[in-house]
Amino acid sequence: MSQTNDPAVVAPDQPVESQASSQEIIQVNDLNKWFGEFHVLKSLNLSVKRGERIVICGPSGSGKSTFIRCINHLEAHQRGQIEVDGVELNEDLKNIEAIRREVGMVFQHFNLFPHLSVLENCLLAPIWVRKTPRKEAIDTAMHYLERVRIPEQADKYPGQLSGGQQQRVAIARALCMQPKIMLFDEPTSALDPEMIKEVLDVMIELAGSGMTMLCVTHEMGFAKTVADRVIFMDGGEIVEEAPPSTFFSNPTQPRTQAFLKQILDH
Amino acid sequence: MAMHQPQPDLPPPVAERGALKWLRENLFSTWYNSVLTIVVGYWLLSTLIPLIDWAFISAVFSGDGPEACAPGAACWVFVQQRLGFFIYGFYPDELWWRPNLVFALFALAVVPQFLPIAAAIRKWLAIFGLTGLPVAAYFLIAGGHFGLESVDTSRWGGLMLTLILAYVGIIAALPIGTLLALGRRSEMPIIRGICVVFIEFWRAVPLITILFMASVMLPLFLPEGVTFDKLLRALVGITLFQSAYMAEVVRGGLQAIPKGQYEAAEALGLGYWRRMRLIILPQALKIVIPGIANTIISLFKDTTLVLIIGLFDLLGAVKSTLSDPAWDNVMAEGYLFVAFCFWVFCFGMSRYSHRLEKNLDTGHRS
Numbered sequence: 088m089s090q091t092n093d094p095a096v097v098a099p100d101q102p103v104e105s106q107a108s109s110q111e112i113i114q115v116n117d118l119n120k121w122f123g124e125f126h127v128l129k130s131l132n133l134s135v136k137r138g139e140r141i142v143i144c145g146p147s148g149s150g151k152s153t154f155i156r157c158i159n160h161l162e163a164h165q166r167g168q169i170e171v172d173g174v175e176l177n178e179d180l181k182n183i184e185a186i187r188r189e190v191g192m193v194f195q196h197f198n199l200f201p202h203l204s205v206l207e208n209c210l211l212a213p214i215w216v217r218k219t220p221r222k223e224a225i226d227t228a229m230h231y232l233e234r235v236r237i238p239e240q241a242d243k244y245p246g247q248l249s250g251g252q253q254q255r256v257a258i259a260r261a262l263c264m265q266p267k268i269m270l271f272d273e274p275t276s277a278l279d280p281e282m283i284k285e286v287l288d289v290m291i292e293l294a295g296s297g298m299t300m301l302c303v304t305h306e307m308g309f310a311k312t313v314a315d316r317v318i319f320m321d322g323g324e325i326v327e328e329a330p331p332s333t334f335f336s337n338p339t340q341p342r343t344q345a346f347l348k349q350i351l352d353h
Numbered sequence: 354m355a356m357h358q359p360q361p362d363l364p365p366p367v368a369e370r371g372a373l374k375w376l377r378e379n380l381f382s383t384w385y386n387s388v389l390t391i392v393v394g395y396w397l398l399s400t401l402i403p404l405i406d407w408a409f410i411s412a413v414f415s416g417d418g419p420e421a422c423a424p425g426a427a428c429w430v431f432v433q434q435r436l437g438f439f440i441y442g443f444y445p446d447e448l449w450w451r452p453n454l455v456f457a458l459f460a461l462a463v464v465p466q467f468l469p470i471a472a473a474i475r476k477w478l479a480i481f482g483l484t485g486l487p488v489a490a491y492f493l494i495a496g497g498h499f500g501l502e503s504v505d506t507s508r509w510g511g512l513m514l515t516l517i518l519a520y521v522g523i524i525a526a527l528p529i530g531t532l533l534a535l536g537r538r539s540e541m542p543i544i545r546g547i548c549v550v551f552i553e554f555w556r557a558v559p560l561i562t563i564l565f566m567a568s569v570m571l572p573l574f575l576p577e578g579v580t581f582d583k584l585l586r587a588l589v590g591i592t593l594f595q596s597a598y599m600a601e602v603v604r605g606g607l608q609a610i611p612k613g614q615y616e617a618a619e620a621l622g623l624g625y626w627r628r629m630r631l632i633i634l635p636q637a638l639k640i641v642i643p644g645i646a647n648t649i650i651s652l653f654k655d656t657t658l659v660l661i662i663g664l665f666d667l668l669g670a671v672k673s674t675l676s677d678p679a680w681d682n683v684m685a686e687g688y689l690f691v692a693f694c695f696w697v698f699c700f701g702m703s704r705y706s707h708r709l710e711k712n713l714d715t716g717h718r719s
Contacts, residue, residue, distance in 0.1 A: 161616050180624075187622035198617035202635050202715055211631060212621035244715040264621065 112137045112172050112268060112299055113158065119166035120153060127153050128164070129323040137267075140300045142310040142331075145320035146346060151303045154320065155270045158301070159190045172267055188216060191261030195273040197253040199245035205232070205256050206241040209263045217264065224263070231259040235289045251282030255289055262293075269293065271302040307350065311335060319343045408689075419680055431683040432690045435674050439690070442510015442665050448502065452513050455490045459516070462486055466705060472712075483524055490517070506584040510665035512694060514584075518591060518656040518666065519698075523649050525592040530599025531638075535629060537604055548600070555597035560658055563590040568662035587659050595652045602644040606637030639713050646706035650699045667691055 113135040120128040127150050135141060143151045156162040158169060160176055160183045169176040171186045200208050209228035213219040219227070232238045235255040245253055254274055261269060271290065275283045287309050294300055294313040304310070310317050310331055317334040319327040319342075327334070327343045335351075338344050380390040411426035415433055422428035432439070441449055462482030465475055494513070497503035509517070536548035555563075567586040575581075610633055618628040638645070660669040671687045674680065 159620055161619060184622050184624065187620060190620075192617075192620040194613060194617060194620075196611075196613050198611075198613035200614065200617070200632055200636075202639065202713075212623065215627050215631065216622045246715060260621075 110136050112139075113301075114170040115158075115167070116169075117167040118154070118157060118164055118169060120150075120157065120162065120164045127323050128157070130167070131325055133318070133325070135268075135299060135301065138297045138299055139315050140294050140298075140313050141302070141316050141318060142314040143301065143303045143318045143320060144305060144307070144310065144346075145326075149320040150323040151320045152272050155272060155301050155303055158268075158270060159187050159192055161192075188264060189267045190270060191264055191266035191268070192270045193254070193257050193261055193272065193274045195276050197245070197250070197257045197277075199253055199257055199260070201245050204242050204244055205237070205248070208245065208256060209260045212260070212264050227265070228259070228263050231262045232256070234262070234292070235259045236285075249282060250278045251285045254278065254282075254286045258286075258289055258293070268299045268301070271300065271304065273303050273305070275304065275306055305350065307335070319346065321346070427686055427689075428683050429686060431674075431680055431686050438511060438674060439667060439670050440512045442514055442670055443508040444504060444510065444513065445508070448496075448504060451493045451496070451501070451504075455486075455493050455513075458486055458489060463701075467708070487521065487524065490520075506582050509584065511670045512667045514659075514664060515653075515656050515666040515668075516698075517584075518588065518659060519653040521588050522591045522595055522652050522656070526595035526599045526648075526652065527645070529592065529596035531603050531634065533596060533600035534603035534607055537600065538607055552597045552600050555594050556601070558594075560591070560594050560655055561661060563594050564658055564662050566590075583662065584664060587662060587664060591652070591656065591659075595648065595655075598648050598651075599645070602641050602648055603637065605644065606639075606641035607633065609640050610637055639710075642706050642710050642713075646702060650702055653699060653702070654695060667694055 111134045113133065115131055115133040118128055118131040119126070131154060143155065145151050153162055157164050158171065158176075163178070172189050174182050174185050176182060176186055199205075200211070203211065206225070206228055209232065210221070210224045213224040213227060214221060229238055229241065232241055235258055237252055237255050237259070240248060240252060240256070245256065248256065258274075274290065275286050278286060283306070287306060290300075290302070290309065291313055300313075302309070302314075314331050317329060317331050318325055319334070319338075319340075321342050327338060327340045329338070334343075335347065338347060381387045407425070408427050411423065412429055413422050413426060414429045416422070416430040418430070418434065419428070421430050437446065437449070441452055444452060459482070462478050465478050492498055493501070494509065494517070495504060495506070533548050533552055536544050537552065539545045539548070564587060567590040568583060571581070571586060614632055614636065615628065618632040623631065656666055657668040659666055660672070665673060668691050671691050675684055675687050
């Protein structure tokens with residue numbers, strides 16, 4: 088990756104707090120991103136406390152996936168600051184890799200490595216990134232495969248599993264790095280209806296264990312059950328932010344009301 | 354009511370069975386197919402039978418010289434008498450054990466790859482074939498160390514030289530080509546630029562030109578007294594030429610890997626080289642095995658072009674013997690022998706690539 092000196096990167100005016108032990112594990116200030124001419128994220132601000140579970144929803148194209156992909160630098164932002172667990176996210180590869188070690192991600196299309204068995208998928212990062220001894224890594228991997236209720240498939244290849252099983256393996260793979268934060272990018276959108284539940288059950292259990300979670304999802308039932316906060320995004324902006332109880336029963340913004348009407352009344 | 358008895362399976366009627374059915378369906382299904390079958394059959398019989406007779410039945414396989422041969426039959430005595438030259442070129446007779454030992458090591462690395470033995474053993478033998486074997490082969494064939502008499506490369510020749518050119522070309526072109534392919538997809542403009550220029554230059558120049566340049570032009574540019582070995586120059590030329598082709602084959606594989614694979618590897622915190630080595634290349638190279646095999650086979654056959662810079666590879670060795678006045682009219686035998694040798698190796702590579710494809714198959718791709 089190249090070190091770019093983009094003129095669009097403006098030096099921060101205010102000093103960035105850097106306290107690893109602070110309550111906030113993610114701190115986003117004035118985050119802006121453009122895809123070419125298209126202003127996809129407009130001045131986002133968000134702070135996430137340790138153990139907090141946040142659901143981000145919104146219509147397609149609202150920038151919600153791009154937003155959480157900025158948090159582990161799968162997308163580069165052009166203006167503003169992101170700080171994860173006391174490390175500022177910038178173009179410095181060291182910082183990026185340090186943050187990625189602590190942030191697990193689950194993708195819409197699972198993205199398991201098809202040439203490796205389920206177990207090898209789970210071992211790869213702990214062994215090569217965390218330098219965990221293989222035997223210990225196997226124990227951890229089997230522990231998480233049991234937690235996602237799939238230990239018997241450890242020696243199979245991803246191509247031999249169903250979509251729901253693959254997504255659960257993907258969750259286990261991310262957990263094997265023992266991350267502090269888990270990002271979920273529409274984890275159930277590519278699944279058949281009868282497989283959504285098995286994945287949501289695993290996610291609900293994970294939420295109960297105190298993991299910090301950011302989920303982009305359309306599963307409003309899941310949001311009601313586990314979220315501490317629901318964020319509604321539209322047009323690259325955070326339109327509304329509230330605990331699920333108020334968010335679903337008493338949304339203040341007309342745009343949110345229209346969206347909720349669309350997805351709840353059918 | 355009577356109990357129902359299942360009927361026994363009867364054999365189908367004669368016309369629906371075996372060879373007769375096959376003949377009727379495939380060769381005589383309509384009147385024009387029948388005519389075609391008869392015409393083609395007659396043509397095959399009238400050419401194949403004399404050919405088989407010439408090559409095997411009436412052919413002379415052993416003897417002491419040209420006088421043993423009969424007119425109108427293949428004279429394999431020619432190949433038998435000159436086999437030493439065809440295999441070793443001008444390599445001294447008393448040192449043939451050295452290339453022979455290399456051939457044995459080569460067989461040790463290659464033959465088990467086709468046998469049903471433990472995958473771990475095959476893997477270690479393959480690693481030996483790619484690393485230890487070339488080193489051992491160099492010391493054995495070139496000599497000059499460990500008390501082995503040094504043999505100048507100008508005396509190397511025949512099948513031995515063909516295999517050396519092809520083997521070095523293959524094991525050097527694959528990694529260089531892979532690096533070039535990665536470089537061409539790099540986000541760093543300078544590295545990308547260098548790789549694009551390199552690939553486009555070497556791919557656009559005929560191999561013959563490169564070999565001529567390496568053997569005739571290059572010495573003109575070098576200061577007086579500085580010489581490179583002619584074989585080394587040919588090797589470098591072939592390697593650079595083939596790595597440009599290999600790079601584009603590998604790049605095709607890299608492009609076939611879904612973006613999600615790169616992202617998943619990044620999200621796990623793997624650095625660039627680990628992402629490539631552990632995630633991307635194993636999948637990309639697997640996809641392009643047919644293309645790699647294609648390039649390698651064409652490389653193997655292209656080695657015959659070194660003939661024009663005065664190296665006697667298998668084809669060169671056979672061709673030079675044909676002008677020997679003692680042997681008259683053995684051109685067909687000589688070229689058939691060359692074709693047969695090349696076919697054996699190329700067919701072997703083709704089979705191996707199919708086998709590799711099957712062994713590495715892990716079901717659906719994501």
